[in-house]
Structure formats: C-alpha cells, structure tokens
Amino acid sequence: xxxxxxxxxxxxxxxxxxxxxxxHAGPAISSGSAQLNYKILPxxxxxxIPNYLSGFGPTGGLGSGATPTPGPSAVLNGGTVDxxxxxxxxxxxxxxxxxxxxxxxxxxxxxxxxxxxxxxxxSNPVPLPATYPIFSTLFWLPSxxxxxxxxxxxxxxxxxxxxxxxxxxxxxxxxxxxxxxxAMSAVWSSPVAxxxxxxxxxxxxxxxxxxxxxxxxxxVYTVIGN
Amino acid sequence: MRYRNLxxxxxxxxxxxxxxxxxxxxxxxxxxxxxxxxxIQVTPSPVPVGWLAPKKxxxxxxxxxxxxxxxxxxxxxxxxxxxxxxAQSSAQPTPVPVQFVAKPxxxxxxxxxxxxxxxxxxxxxxxxxxxxxxxxxxxxxxxNSYKLQDWGYGTTKTxxxxxxxxxxxxxxxVSDLSWAVPDFSPTFTPYWNQGPGGETTWVxxxxxxxxxxxxxxxxxxxxxxxxxxxxxxxxNLYVTLP
Numbered sequence: 001x002x003x004x005x006x007x008x009x010x011x012x013x014x015x016x017x018x019x020x021x022x023x024h025a026g027p028a029i030s031s032g033s034a035q036l037n038y039k040i041l042p043x044x045x046x047x048x049i050p051n052y053l054s055g056f057g058p059t060g061g062l063g064s065g066a067t068p069t070p071g072p073s074a075v076l077n078g079g080t081v082d083x084x085x086x087x088x089x090x091x092x093x094x095x096x097x098x099x100x101x102x103x104x105x106x107x108x109x110x111x112x113x114x115x116x117x118x119x120x121x122x123s124n125p126v127p128l129p130a131t132y133p134i135f136s137t138l139f140w141l142p143s144x145x146x147x148x149x150x151x152x153x154x155x156x157x158x159x160x161x162x163x164x165x166x167x168x169x170x171x172x173x174x175x176x177x178x179x180x181x182x183a184m185s186a187v188w189s190s191p192v193a194x195x196x197x198x199x200x201x202x203x204x205x206x207x208x209x210x211x212x213x214x215x216x217x218x219x220v221y222t223v224i225g226n
Numbered sequence: 227m228r229y230r231n232l233x234x235x236x237x238x239x240x241x242x243x244x245x246x247x248x249x250x251x252x253x254x255x256x257x258x259x260x261x262x263x264x265x266i267q268v269t270p271s272p273v274p275v276g277w278l279a280p281k282k283x284x285x286x287x288x289x290x291x292x293x294x295x296x297x298x299x300x301x302x303x304x305x306x307x308x309x310x311x312x313a314q315s316s317a318q319p320t321p322v323p324v325q326f327v328a329k330p331x332x333x334x335x336x337x338x339x340x341x342x343x344x345x346x347x348x349x350x351x352x353x354x355x356x357x358x359x360x361x362x363x364x365x366x367x368x369x370n371s372y373k374l375q376d377w378g379y380g381t382t383k384t385x386x387x388x389x390x391x392x393x394x395x396x397x398x399x400v401s402d403l404s405w406a407v408p409d410f411s412p413t414f415t416p417y418w419n420q421g422p423g424g425e426t427t428w429v430x431x432x433x434x435x436x437x438x439x440x441x442x443x444x445x446x447x448x449x450x451x452x453x454x455x456x457x458x459x460x461x462n463l464y465v466t467l468p
Binding site: 064135153155170172180202210211212214221225 | 258261263265317318320322323324325326328329332333334338341347379454458
C-alpha cells in the first residue's frame with residue numbers, strides 16, 4: 001500500500017512538471033480581421049436561332065429596281081440568313097436575322113460578342129481577290145419593327161482569332177488572342193444573371209466596289225461571363 | 227393679201243412660242259437614284275453634368291492595410307491585393323451562316339457612289355461643327371444632257387422611323403448636314419429636307435462623264451443627345467428625254 005501511494009505521487013509530480021511545458025510550446029494567441037474574397041464559379045449557356053420570327057427576310061434595295069426575297073437557304077427558326085439576290089450599290093435590311101438566348105447564374109452578368117469568322121468569301125464566280133471586307137458591309141442592330149435599311153447599325157468585324165473548320169463553320173478559337181474576342185465586337189451585355197433573349201436584324205450596305213458573286217460568312221457569337 | 231400676211235405672221239409667232247416653251251420645259255425623266263448612308267456617332271459633351279463631392283470622413287477602414295494572417299515561410303500564399311484570375315465561363319453556340327448573291331448594278335454606268343468610310347466605319351463627331359472632306363464621290367454620265375439632284379431622305383414627307391429628326395431634320399427646320407462640291411464651289415448648302423424634288427447638285431452635257439467629291443459639314447446642336455445616328459441622302463439622276 002505504501003508502495004502504491006509512492007507511484008501515484010511520482011505520477012502526479014511528472015504531470016505537474018510536464019503540463020506547463022506543453023502549454024508553452026504553442027503559438028501566442030492573437031486576433032484580427034480578415035477580408036475574404038471569393039467567387040462562385042458561374043455557368044453560361046447560350047443558343048442562337050437564325051430566322052427566329054415569322055416575317056424574317058430582306059427588305060430594301062430602294063432604287064435597284066428589284067424587290068428582295070429570302071434565298072432558298074433561309075427557313076424559319078434555322079437555316080441561313082440568306083439575303084437572296086441583292087444589287088451592288090444598294091442597302092438592305094434583314095429582319096429577325098438571329099436571336100441570342102443566354103442562361104447564366106453569373107450575378108455579374110455577361111457580354112455577348114459577335115463577329116465574322118472570316119471576311120466575306122466569294123464564290124460562283126470566284127472574284128479576285130476571293131474575299132471582300134465584312135467591315136462596313138455587314139451590320140447588326142437590335143430587332144425592332146421600325147427598323148429600315150437606313151437605321152443606325154454597327155458593322156461586324158472580322159475576328160482576330162482562328163476560325164475552326166472551313167471558313168469557321170465550327171466557330172472561332174480565341175486561345176491565341178487572350179481568350180476573348182475584340183472589345184469592339186461586343187453586341188450585347190447584361191449586368192445581371194437570368195435567362196435573357198435578344199433579337200438582331202442585319203443590314204447589308206453594298207458599295208459599288210463589291211464584285212458580283214455569291215458571298216458567304218459565318219457570324220460567331222461568344223458569350224463570356226463577367 | 228393682207229390676210230395672207232397676217233396668217234403668216236401668226237404662224238411664225240406660234241412656232242416661236244412653241245420653240246421657247248419646249249426648250250424651257252424639256253422633258254426629263256428619272257433615270258436612276260441611289261441612297262447614301264452616313265453613320266454618325268455623337269460623343270457626349272465634355273462639360274460635366276455635375277461634380278464629385280469630397281469624400282466625407284468615416285470610421286477607419288480596418289482593411290486599409292494588408293495584414294498577414296498566415297504564412298508558409300516568408301512568402302504570401304496568395305499575395306494580398308493582387309488580381310486573382312478566375313477562369314471565365316463562356317459559351318459559343320453554333321455560328322450563324324450568312325449569304326447573299328451580289329448582282330451587277332444596271333445603273334452603274336450612269337450613277338455611282340464611291341464611299342470613303344472612316345476607319346471606324348462611322349464618323350465620331352463632337353458638339354459643334356465638323357467638316358468632313360470628300361466624304362464620298364459621285365459619278366454621273368448619260369447619253370443626253372442630265373442633272374443630278376439631292377434631297378434628304380427620312381423627312382416627314384417620306385415618313386419612316388425617326389423621320390424628321392437629327393441630322394436631316396424637317397422643313398422649316400434647317401438641316402444640320404450641309405454639302406459642297408469643292409470642284410465647283412466651296413459654299414456649303416444645307417441638305418434639302420422638304421421631301422422629294424430636291425436641289426440641283428450639278429448638271430451634265432451630252433455624254434459628259436464626271437466624278438466629284440462631296441464635302442460635308444455637320445453641326446451638332448447642344449440640345450442633341452449623344453448617340454448613334456444616320457443621315458440618308460438620295461441622289462436622283464434626271465436625264466433629258468430624246
């Protein structure tokens with residue numbers, strides 16, 4: 001019994017000497033404020049519908065002596081924005097050319113860019129040179145019932161990215177140019193999240209220098225969250 | 227004998243009158259017409275609408291200085307205040323194919339517009355007066371004598387969206403856009419904005435081809451809000467009918 005009490009006393013001594021060493025081994029307690037910035041990774045989805053409303057197609061050509069009608073490749077809710085036959089030197093408006101739908105949870109909103117994957121590619125017959133600048137030839141403006149071929153509009157630009165597929169049929173790769181289109185190619189933006197829709201009309205202003213030919217181009221829309 | 231002389235004189239007088247009248251009212255017809263579209267961007271006035279009040283004193287900002295709260299070694303894990311790049315989400319839907327078939331202009335031999343668009347595709351103009359030298363050129367030709375006339379499109383006489391507004395406006399308001407043909411005269415004339423009819427730009431003789439620059443002067447009044455506008459001018463080629 002005396003021996004058992006001696007063991008307990010020794011254990012108690014060890015604890016009383018060892019415990020302060022453990023406490024003093026930790027860092028000094030301090031307090032303060034922290035500013036924490038974080039961002040929930042947003043998602044962005046988008047669709048583009050050509051010829052999105054009944055009544056789509058070209059008007060104008062005032063003075064050309066010909067009334068424009070949609071080309072055979074234009075169909076409701078799809079197909080091609082096909083101006084059909086147009087006359088060099090005159091102006092046209094294509095109503096309900098494209099509708100852009102964006103769905104995003106990005107509370108900072110988004111920016112939509114639209115630009116030509118290439119210049120206008122001539123064929124049948126192939127002109128010389130084979131392309132004609134899209135800039136100052138093909139324009140866009142928000143759809144409105146009051147639009148005319150002479151309404152204020154903004155020119156499409158040729159991309160500085162790399163077209164994917166033949167003439168950009170599969171889009172544009174922006175990885176070599178900073179990952180975003182040119183700022184001047186912005187066509188629409190929103191400061192808020194949501195499911196948003198915007199329709200666009202196109203204008204064609206054919207100067208007297210464009211050669212007679214069939215021209216094609218892909219307009220690529222890119223939506224980027226803010 | 228007297229009556230015979232009288233009839234002769236009357237016949238001569240009638241012939242002379244018919245000759246004068248037919249020369250004055252030589253029959254003309256509209257051979258071709260074209261629209262010229264000028265895109266304008268009015269930049270906001272540099273004069274501020276208001277002014278910024280000095281910042282009021284508030285409680286001290288606890289985050290005004292960066293405070294190190296954690297470290298691994300001597301360097302920051304994430305440098306405070308430095309921009310943090312987060313991959314932006316993006317989407318690129320299927321491209322929109324656009325096509326058209328450009329047909330030759332049947333009127334190009336008689337009337338052509340040669341545009342000289344600015345690099346930006348539009349004229350960015352401040353408030354006040356801006357002179358645009360050789361904004362575009364016009365070519366005219368015809369086998370008979372002819373005249374070129376111009377008039378501002380989009381007045382209330384022709385209707386359409388935004389008719390009778392800046393810069394063509396509507397009579398009796400004077401157009402804010404004026405023209406001159408420096409080959410003929412340095413004098414600027416406000417564009418006709420009383421509807422079709424217009425004013426003579428130049429005349430041409432039989433088989434005379436000519437091409438001249440059109441200078442423009444645009445006056446943006448202080449009452450005009452900033453924004454994008456277009457001016458549409460119609461050029462008519464009237465030719466003397468054979």
